[in-house]
Structures are given as C-alpha cells and as structure tokens.
Amino acid sequence: MAFNRIFNFSAGPSMLPEEVLQIAQKEMLNYNGSGMGVMEMSHRSKVYDEIIVAAQAQMRKVMNIPDNYKVLFLQGGATLQFAMVPMNLMTVNGKADYVVSGSFSKKAAEEAAKYGNVQIAASTKSENFTRVPQQNELKLDPEADYVHICYNNTIYGSVFNYIPETGNVPLVADMSSCIMSEPIDVTKFGVIYAGAQKNVAPAGLTIVIIREDLLERTPKEYTPVMMNYKTLAEKNSMYNTPPCYSIYICKLVMDWLLNMGGLEVMQKRNTEKAALLYDVLDNSKLFKPTVEKQNRSIMNVTFRTDDDELNAKFIKEATARGMSNLKGHRAVGGMRASIYNAVPTEGVRALAEFMKEFEANNK
Numbered sequence: 001m002a003f004n005r006i007f008n009f010s011a012g013p014s015m016l017p018e019e020v021l022q023i024a025q026k027e028m029l030n031y032n033g034s035g036m037g038v039m040e041m042s043h044r045s046k047v048y049d050e051i052i053v054a055a056q057a058q059m060r061k062v063m064n065i066p067d068n069y070k071v072l073f074l075q076g077g078a079t080l081q082f083a084m085v086p087m088n089l090m091t092v093n094g095k096a097d098y099v100v101s102g103s104f105s106k107k108a109a110e111e112a113a114k115y116g117n118v119q120i121a122a123s124t125k126s127e128n129f130t131r132v133p134q135q136n137e138l139k140l141d142p143e144a145d146y147v148h149i150c151y152n153n154t155i156y157g158s159v160f161n162y163i164p165e166t167g168n169v170p171l172v173a174d175m176s177s178c179i180m181s182e183p184i185d186v187t188k189f190g191v192i193y194a195g196a197q198k199n200v201a202p203a204g205l206t207i208v209i210i211r212e213d214l215l216e217r218t219p220k221e222y223t224p225v226m227m228n229y230k231t232l233a234e235k236n237s238m239y240n241t242p243p244c245y246s247i248y249i250c251k252l253v254m255d256w257l258l259n260m261g262g263l264e265v266m267q268k269r270n271t272e273k274a275a276l277l278y279d280v281l282d283n284s285k286l287f288k289p290t291v292e293k294q295n296r297s298i299m300n301v302t303f304r305t306d307d308d309e310l311n312a313k314f315i316k317e318a319t320a321r322g323m324s325n326l327k328g329h330r331a332v333g334g335m336r337a338s339i340y341n342a343v344p345t346e347g348v349r350a351l352a353e354f355m356k357e358f359e360a361n362n363k
C-alpha cells in the first residue's frame with residue numbers, strides 16, 4: 001500500500017480504490033490535456049459532457065440497466081430521496097407500504113408520512129433489527145403506490161436475502177450501502193437509489209435509477225423543480241450544476257469495476273472477504289455476530305463482545321494497528337467493519353487475524 005494508507009473500515013464516506021485515487025491525482029491539475037482540472041470545468045463544456053455521458057454509460061454497463069430506466073445524478077443524499085420518492089410517486093392512491101428493517105427505513109417511512117398514508121408492511125424493530133422481515137410476513141396492499149425497502153441496513157449489518165415480490169406495485173429500494181456490490185436484477189425494481197459515498201464515489205452524489213413510466217406521476221404544479229424526477233430526467237441531471245467532481249470519480253470507479261471483471265467478480269470477492277470475518281465470529285467464544293445468519297450483510301459486518309470495556313479495548317488496539325473506524329453505530333454498539341468494494345482483501349484478513357489474536361489474549 002502506498003503512502004502509509006490505513007485499512008479504513010468506515011461506513012461512509014469510505015475507501016475508494018487506490019487505482020482510482022491515483023488517476024484522479026494524476027489528472028487533478030490537467031485533465032486529458034484540457035489545461036484544467038475537472039473541478040474547474042464548466043458542466044456545460046464538451047470536455048465535461050464526455051465525462052458525465054461516460055459515467056452514465058459505464059454504470060448502465062456495470063449494472064446491466066435496461067433502456068426503459070433513467071439514471072439520474074442528483075444531490076441531497078439518500079436522505080433527500082426519503083422525501084423525493086413520496087413527493088413524486090405517492091400520488092396515485094396517496095398510500096405506500098414501507099418495510100422497516102433498520103434506522104434508515106424507519107426514517108424513510110417517517111419522512112413519507114408527511115406526504116400521504118404510510119402503511120408499515122412489516123417491521124423487525126421489536127427484535128432490535130437483528131433480521132429482515134421475510135416475504136410471508138409482508139402485509140402488502142395491492143393499491144399501494146409503491147413498496148419501499150432498505151436493501152442493506154448499514155447500521156445493523158443486515159441485508160435482504162430475497163427481493164420482495166410485490167405484484168404490480170413498484171418496488172423502491174434504498175441501496176446506498178450495497179449498490180454495485182453484487183449483480184442485481186434491476187427489472188425487479190421501480191426505483192433504486194443510493195448515496196454514492198459508500199461504494200461509488202465521494203459524498204455529494206446521489207444515484208437514482210428509475211423506470212420511465214414512473215416519471216409520469218409527479219404533480220408538476222407544486223413539486224419543487226429540483227425534486228421533480230421528470231424534469232431532472234428530461235434535463236439529463238443538468239437542470240442546474242450537478243456534483244461534477246463526484247460524477248467524475250464515479251466514472252473512474254465504473255472503469256475500475258469493469259476492469260476488475262464486473263459485479264460477478266465483485267460479488268465473489270465481497271463474499272470471500274465477508275466470510276473471513278464471519279468464520280472468525282462463528283468460531284469465537286468472545287465475539288458475537290449481531291445479525292441472524294440468513295440476513296448477514298457482506299458490506300457491513302456487525303459484532304460485539306458482551307463487555308463494553310472489551311469492545312472499546314478492541315477498537316483502540318485495532319486502530320493502533322492501522323485498522324480504523326471499527327466502532328459500531330451508537331444504535332447497536334459493539335463493532336462494525338464496513339468492507340465495501342474498495343476495501344482490499346488484505347485489510348479484511350488483517351482484521352480477522354487481529355480478532356483471533358485479541359480473543360487469545362483476552363480469555
């Protein structure tokens with residue numbers, strides 16, 4: 001690893017591929033002979049247009065996004081989507097089904113309730129979100145305008161082990177912490193959205209992938225223009241200045257993903273990385289995984305000991321060895337290792353080894 005970089009297990013913003021950062025460094029002052037850096041370019045210039053067009057085309061390739069879906073590059077984070085989704089889509093029958101499987105889906109439901117009738121289709125809150133509701137637990141309303149899920153629960157470290165079957169009701173998914181970690185059948189979704197700062201780019205960019213027919217639902221009289229999916233789609237995410245530099249890094253990350261062999265290869269790599277940690281957890285008397293087996297995330301691995309002081313000691317000693325940001329979210333406590341695409345296998349292996357060593361030293 002170059003320049004004493006640490007193993008960074010941050011939940012987001014998080015590691016970017018070193019190769020990408022090196023290209024960005026090389027091009028920082030003079031992009032492709034233009035005599036200026038990407039941060040300094042007009043978003044309406046020809047040189048920048050090539051970047052945003054390529055970012056979108058490469059993303060379509062990486063995720064195998066069908067032609068009847070639009071890819072939008074927006075701002076405001078996934079959190080703004082908690083409002084934009086109902087503003088644009090909860091407009092036919094004025095009601096939507098929300099599956100609550102963690103903090104972010106709960107927030108999404110609360111935000112949506114400002115715009116219409118939010119029906120909680122299922123929740124695992126009473127079980128402290130140690131698993132994700134299964135299909136047979138979902139109380140779905142065939143008249144709902146959409147069904148909303150958070151596919152990977154960043155804070156709790158759980159993931160859907162299935163794609164909910166919702167009949168003709170469009171499925172909307174927050175995929176902030178798992179987008180492009182494995183292949184996903186986009187056609188099963190009406191909308192996929194993600195803050196880019198976990199797996200794709202620096203903060204500032206929000207990706208929205210939306211099926212074209214859903215663009216017709218927006219009430220245009222009073223929807224703010226910057227929250228109107230249809231306008232943003234018609235203007236190719238250029239109604240105003242887009243997050244230019246994040247989109248450029250996103251483009252470099254798409255190149256990187258394609259060079260790596262695409263999402264099948266990433267899935268294999270990510271599954272192997274996660275298994276290094278879950279194997280230690282399953283064979284440990286000290287550390288306990290916090291999520292039921294069928295819903296374990298391969299992006300955010302959560303675990304703890306039964307002793308808060310020992311948790312703190314683990315985090316401190318790991319940090320001293322160059323493994324940072326392992327403290328769990330305050331809602332869960334314990335530890336969380338976020339092991340997104342860009343976290344190298346050697347970093348995860350180092351953490352797994354340290355866990356074993358720590359257990360041996362703290363019997």
Ligand SMILES: *Cc1c(COP(=O)(O)O)cnc(C)c1O
Nearest residue numbers: 077078079104154174176177195
């Ligand atoms: C990080 C995260 C969010 C919040 O994203 P912002 O871009 O900060 O608004 C929402 N949902 C999930 C699943 C996340 O991981």
